[in-house]
Amino acid sequence: MYELSQVEDSEDRYGYVLCSRLSYILQADVGDESSVDRNEADVVITLQIGDTRVALLVVEMKQELTIRNCDPSLQAGLSMRHVWIDSLKRDIRDRCCCPTFLIAVGGPWLCVLGGVLTDRIxxxxxxxxxxxxxxxxxxxARIYHNARLFIALRQCLAELKTYYEGLGSVPPCEANEPHPRYYPYPSSYTSNDGTLVHFDYLETLEEDAACVTYLAQITNQTTSGDVTTDEDAASTKIVVKFVARYGKEVHELLAREGHAPRLRYYGSVSGIPSSGVLPSPAERSPPGLCLRSDLMYMVVMDYVEASSKTPSNARQxxxxxxxLLHSNGYVFGDLRGQNVLFDADGNIKFIDFNWCGRYDMNIRDKGLPAGLQKEIDKLRINQDGGPYTRYPLSMSTVTGMWATGMTPLAPIRPCHDWAMLEKISWT
Known part of the structure; x- marks a missing residue:
């Protein structure tokens, strides 16, 4: 921190001082590495695997953030690309997504980033x-906080080194075949009976590049005691998705009634259920919202083959x-055609529960079906209270997509579900 407090008139001197301190703090040898197009990162920490040098950390430095109209964080990503496109690294590229740590420095400011290479950087x-x-x-206090950051980075670099050293057991990528380099790293979950179930990803279930929902297949035949459980047998197809919030209670309720696929797992991405209560949303966040960016959960459910035809009584x-949901104090929130399907027998299955949760039953909605409000009034005395679910801040604001009252951060209400039902159009 002392060195970064100084004003250097030479970028070479600035880089030399910073490199020496990073080398000491991260306990690693730092240097540079030329790329095929002769673009060199300011600093690269590498690992030698056979005849290939693998980049663990790429650093881009500028004396000031705005110097030469260049953002060092963007330049760090480009430098990572330059390092990895070398043909000598093809064998490594074909086995993994090339995870790399990046550091961007501009004067006294520093940012840590992470990069991977799938079909793009x-x-x-x-x-x-x-x-x-x-x-x-x-x-x-700030020195302590910054020290923790560098210690964490040092430990992560050691883990990344171990990761690359273990790539020999990973088969290379083959054309038109699913490969781990294109999918998330979690590949197992713990079933309700405590058995560890392993799976392989088969494909994404959405065309969008931001897709977080995958079709997978169980690879091991798990057992409970001495009896093989058919539901966890090898080759069973499952759906794996990653979420920041999820209506677990709603999913389980509808699954019990046959209106949703069976929920196999909901918990940390490690696939190991946490002991006790899952981490709660950030303090002082609006009720029903998850504003902790450090949380990500894994959801595993049965895969249901959708019918190619929509039954005539779909809306009914x-x-x-x-x-059922509203009389029990729950709302669905995101009722669109893409979030429900009909199985081979033409029966409805709700499949997306990200926005689901409880609503305040003491508030009356207009436009509910006859008799529903009476059911709500009967059961509301048993409601424990909030937190009540709200629409996410990042929901789409495309005109005409949502019903009246459905806006970012607004409470999700039963009347919204019924209005969205009327908007669904099946062809």
Missing amino acids: IVQRLTDMKWMALSSTEED QISPVLT
């Missing part, structure tokens, strides 16, 4: 731009499901 910021200079006589099948 994907870079995400792991920290914000952090002030690394000394600017006060009372800096103990959804109505009693909504009545």
